[in-house]
Amino acid sequence: MSNGKSMMVDTSRCTACRGCQVACKQWNGLPGTKTKQTGTYQNPPDFSHETWKLVRFAEGKAENGKPYWYFFSDMCRHCLQPSCMEAMKKNEIVQDTQTGAVIYTPQTKDLVFKDVVDGCPYNIPRQDPKSKAIKKCTLCLDRLKANMIPACALSCPTGSVQFGERDEILKVVEARVAELKKTYPKAKALNADQVRVIYIVTDDAEKYHKYAES
Numbered sequence: 618m619s620n621g622k623s624m625m626v627d628t629s630r631c632t633a634c635r636g637c638q639v640a641c642k643q644w645n646g647l648p649g650t651k652t653k654q655t656g657t658y659q660n661p662p663d664f665s666h667e668t669w670k671l672v673r674f675a676e677g678k679a680e681n682g683k684p685y686w687y688f689f690s691d692m693c694r695h696c697l698q699p700s701c702m703e704a705m706k707k708n709e710i711v712q713d714t715q716t717g718a719v720i721y722t723p724q725t726k727d728l729v730f731k732d733v734v735d736g737c738p739y740n741i742p743r744q745d746p747k748s749k750a751i752k753k754c755t756l757c758l759d760r761l762k763a764n765m766i767p768a769c770a771l772s773c774p775t776g777s778v779q780f781g782e783r784d785e786i787l788k789v790v791e792a793r794v795a796e797l798k799k800t801y802p803k804a805k806a807l808n809a810d811q812v813r814v815i816y817i818v819t820d821d822a823e824k825y826h827k828y829a830e831s
């Protein structure tokens with residue numbers, strides 16, 4: 618039996634073009650979010666029921682005093698054993714058996730939102746204030762069923778986002794981390810044995826985003 622699908626997000630290759638963020642909105646018919654400049658290029662400032670993919674910008678000073686500016690194209694990790702599902706009452710959240718995609722159904726409106734978001738170590742789910750349904754990335758399951766790759770992976774011009782069979786992606790991740798370690802000793806893959814969407818970072822995970830690693 619197949620091990621399902623996986624995605625690599627190699628932050629060392631990300632230029633923060635936000636093509637993935639736009640492609641997600643476009644494919645899923647999500648409206649643009651009304652927003653304003655808040656002193657960062659991270660825009661909109663956070664996920665919402667209509668923003669499922671968000672390029673986070675982080676800046677600061679390293680121990681050696683040099684500035685860093687990191688990009689983190691954030692999304693649901695499609696966990697192998699999703700802890701958000703512990704908030705279920707019936708079958709409001711389902712896992713696609715072929716791909717492993719974790720899907721929130723419209724019945725998530727019947728769940729206690731706080732229980733769902735508190736159950737997610739990556740702080741992903743958001744609630745639609747009108748319908749009360751809880752929303753997040755679907756791994757583009759509709760595209761996968763039509764033998765297409767997720768819109769974000771298709772749009773990425775730098776090879777930062779790559780998608781495929783989990784066993785193959787795990788090999789790509791392992792090889793890329795080994796390569797990066799030659800220049801960046803702290804390079805690593807985040808929670809690779811627990812998630813389908815695997816991030817590679819070259820510095821401490823918390824410098825990218827508070828919820829980058831669980």
Ligand code: SF4
Binds near residue numbers: 694695699700701742
């Ligand atoms: Fe659920 Fe969060 Fe894992 Fe996504 S990242 S499957 S929302 S626990």
Ligand code: SF4
Binds near residue numbers: 773
């Ligand atoms: Fe980064 Fe690729 Fe997304 Fe552009 S499309 S922001 S390079 S992950």
